[in-house]
Amino acid sequence: MTQVAWQGAGQREWAGTARTDASGAGSGGAIAPAGPMSPAGLADDSGAHPGTQRAQRAGEQARTGGEVILDLQHISLSFGGVKALTDISFDVCEHEVRAIIGPNGAGKSSMLNVINGVYHPQQGRIVFRGEERKQMHPTAAARQGIARTFQNIALFKGMTVLDNIMTGRNTQFRTGLFAHALWWGPARNEEMRHRQKVEEVIDFLEIQSIRKTPVGRLPYGLQKRVELARALAAEPSMLLLDEPMAGMNVEEKQDMCRFILDVNRQFGTTIVLIEHDMGVVMDISDRVVVLDYGKKIGDGTPEEVKGNPDVIKAYLGTSH
Template sequence: MARASHAGTDVLLSVENISLSFGGVKALTDISFDIRKGEIRAIIGPNGAGKSSMLNCINGFYHPQEGRITYKGVTRRQMRPHEAAEQGIARTFQNIALFKGMSTLDNIMTGRNLRMKTGLLAQALHWGPARREEVEHRAFVERIIDFLEIQHIRKVPVGRLPYGLQKRVELGRALAAEPDLLLLDEPMAGMNLEEKQDMCRFVLDVNEQFGTTICLIEHDMGVVMDISDRVVVLDYGKKIGDGTPDVVKANPDVIAAYLGTSH
């Protein structure tokens, strides 16, 4: 059952004819789709379908050889990852990419980095503006910590946290950037049912409360079909389906990719 959509019809990001290869290996072939403002867009597909590569293209970590990406009306071929971040794209990673030596609080504070402006000298003296800025952002981060219900691990180095909590901290770090587009790479992988339910709730809350557009990769079909507005299906680097969960579920190519076909 698809949920009631909050999505508008404005396109936030559109991907046109993207192709990406590593040496001779084609990771993505001629992919096109769009993400509308305020929707939850899922990318699904079997392992090795090129889902993570797709996200990497969107946030500038990989540079596709062909195709165009239009974000907020600006078309581009390439940009550096930090440029994508500056334009409001945040993400989480399939294999958690937290800063292991830092506390939960510091990790989420790093998500605010683009909004911290005071210079070297002010920070060196911890004077006036630097001090005010630090406290201001701390207050914002504390709201995220409350939202994700991780107050008790505020000062624990994240390397010591269990997997499910690390995933949550990583989401918190992405949220701290107040992104317009949030890319989630398998946010529920390896979680038990309860943790998945929590994470689903957070994703939906983020979408509803902050109006953040979300693009997520997920293997759990139940979750995908429940929470996403529209779904793109990739297989072997090609797009084989696109539409609302119900449409995708009925697509014979998609069924073949997931269940196999009789030849």
């Protein structure tokens, strides 16, 4: 459960502040403002938050100069009278880690759902790899190489880790059900390939020891890792992560940060993530877009966003 992490009257629950997680071992509860922005990890890199990644990346070349692969232009989305997104434009470059942050109800999940074709905006253009996208079904997005994880873990709890990850290969199947039922030539070869890929993902995410364990028996942090594994099994070129660290303790967050950056570096996967832990966001992101009440109030590198007066105002709950 998210806690209000700002101290003082009028401060709003912000997806970017530290939270007390289910295990009680999160990165903290209420954080006293310190410096221009105060959520955990922003002003103080020395504490318990998992981020040391940015320091490690200091010598790396900024990757935001990559080609734009997703261009969202003037996106507006309403549910009846509720305006979830209003005239939002931003882009995502190939190979970058792009964060979407904002308070609860700001429209972050709606935006991810627009990107992977679950929601269809009433207005705006979506250009993916140079092609304007019309009405798109999530399976079509998956075939284009867009995979996602969910805010609330969406795994088959009674199935083993291995079988859950195998479901991530569904969009890759080429031979028919009949051939698979008969375990016939091409189907057999294809399944071998799928199993090999799944084993690679299991090795990569270091979950060999739990491959036969039913997912429902795993601690929360490992379930989140299995969900990432299932998304990776689809070999996405763009990975959408909806709160990948939610409910994790510090150690689990460190592991997840490392895996996300490894995926990004080793496979070149473009990452778009929503995350509540601001320390993590500022640590691992190349660029950050900030939403508030369905509108974009900031966009830029972590440093630019941290210095943006509108973002600071929104953090302090004084802008409305």
